[in-house]
Amino acid sequence: MVKYPLFITQHGKLERERGSLFFVGHLVKRQIPLGQINEIHCLARVSLTSGAIDLLSERGIPVHFYTTRGDYKGSFINDASPRGKLHLAQAEHYLDPEKRLHLAREIVKGVQNTMAFTLSRWGINPVKLNSVNVDGNSVDEIMGKEAELWTHYYRYFGEAIGVDDFKRTRRPPEDEVNALISYANAVVYGLAFSSAVKAGLDPSIGYLHSVSDRRHSLPPDLADVFKPLYVFSTIKTALDEGLFKRSDFSKKGDAVYLSREGKKKFLSALTDTLRRTVYYKTLEEEHELPVYDGLRGQTAQEAPPRKGRIQGLQAVVEMRYYIVVYDVNEKRVEKVHKTLRSYLQWRQNSVFEGYLSENELAELKRKLNSIINEEEDSILFYSLPSDRVFRAFHLGKPPDRFENVI
Secondary structure, eight states: OOOEEEEEOSOEEEEEETTEEEEEETTEEEEEOGGGEEEEEEOSOEEEOHHHHHHHHHHTOOEEEEOTTSOEEEEEOOOOSOOHHHHHHHHHHHHSHHHHHHHHHHHHHHHHHHHHHHHHHTTOOOHHHHTOOOOOSSHHHHHHHHHHHHHHHHHHHHHHHTOTTOOOOOSSOOSHHHHHHHHHHHHHHHHHHHHHHHTTOOTTOOSSSOOOSSSOSHHHHHHHHHHIIIIIHHHHHHHHTTOOOGGGEEEETTEEEEOHHHHHHHHHHHHHHHTOEEEEEOSSOEEEEESOSTTTSOOOOSSOOOOOEETTEEOOOOEEEEEEEEEOOHHHHHHHHHHHHTTSEEEETTEEEEEEEHHHHHHHHHHHHTTSOTTTOEEEEEEESOTTSOOOOOSSSOOOOOOSBO
């Protein structure tokens, strides 16, 4: 099943009740569908009860904490599996000057490629950005090249959104666009941190950014590559659509920050970006890769990807969108419902929807077959290439939908 981050933007606590996870805040109590999320980002003051910690540990769901202004603070991660050899290999590649330089160079080339890709989608030919030769005899020189790339990219981005002489201001951000960028960068850092840990990597050992006792260096290495796709694409689309109002920002002295409503709007827009598919064209054939796969995990697809290899990386697993409807004996409804809910999104009564890989579909069918009576029960599967090839509408009360922003 496709899973996405859960973003919490209001104060409260996560607690366990009857084997389920709930968020309890001011005038709100909401059950969290653990089968539909892969990580939790607390962008407000959120506490965890011991029962919630046990439940999240069992599911392997990390929780990341930020200040109310979006600065990353720390994480709760249950990862008891030994990673000694992998971490030693990471350290070896950091301590070997030639290997570290090679990795740092490749990271910045990745940054340059995603910058050029997003700009080309906006109809901009980034001549100066493409002319930067990402090379050097030291990591410091490579970092200098990255700084040069970002200087060009900010100027092109300003052109794309119609802001002349756009300048990046941080700590504090001095206008609405910079407030969006600062907040988004912090969230993407958290996504990168989570992905590094899920991959078994030591987030404290990066290659472009130096190892430090004050901050993990691998997440910014990863986040820089994805910022043009995650941060700037989301912001430009939101601005083009007039998503934000003046009331979505607050001003404190010379600093501008997002309000809670503004944060919710941005995180919903970011989720839309994470659901998209990016198309890459190689010399042999065109491939498609997900914008978001947890930086390594699962994704929603606009269409099933072709199999192949892209720059030595295995193409993503094919996933299709399924609508599942069941009519089973009342004695077996609860078990069927619970099984489906662990793979798909519950729409209403006996209707579920969501993406499944071929292996997940086979596993789900096997579990359902072990529950139902074939002479009395019926479960119907509709298979579609994506959730974008059909339109749904309703009469009367709208069905419940999982919103990943609280």
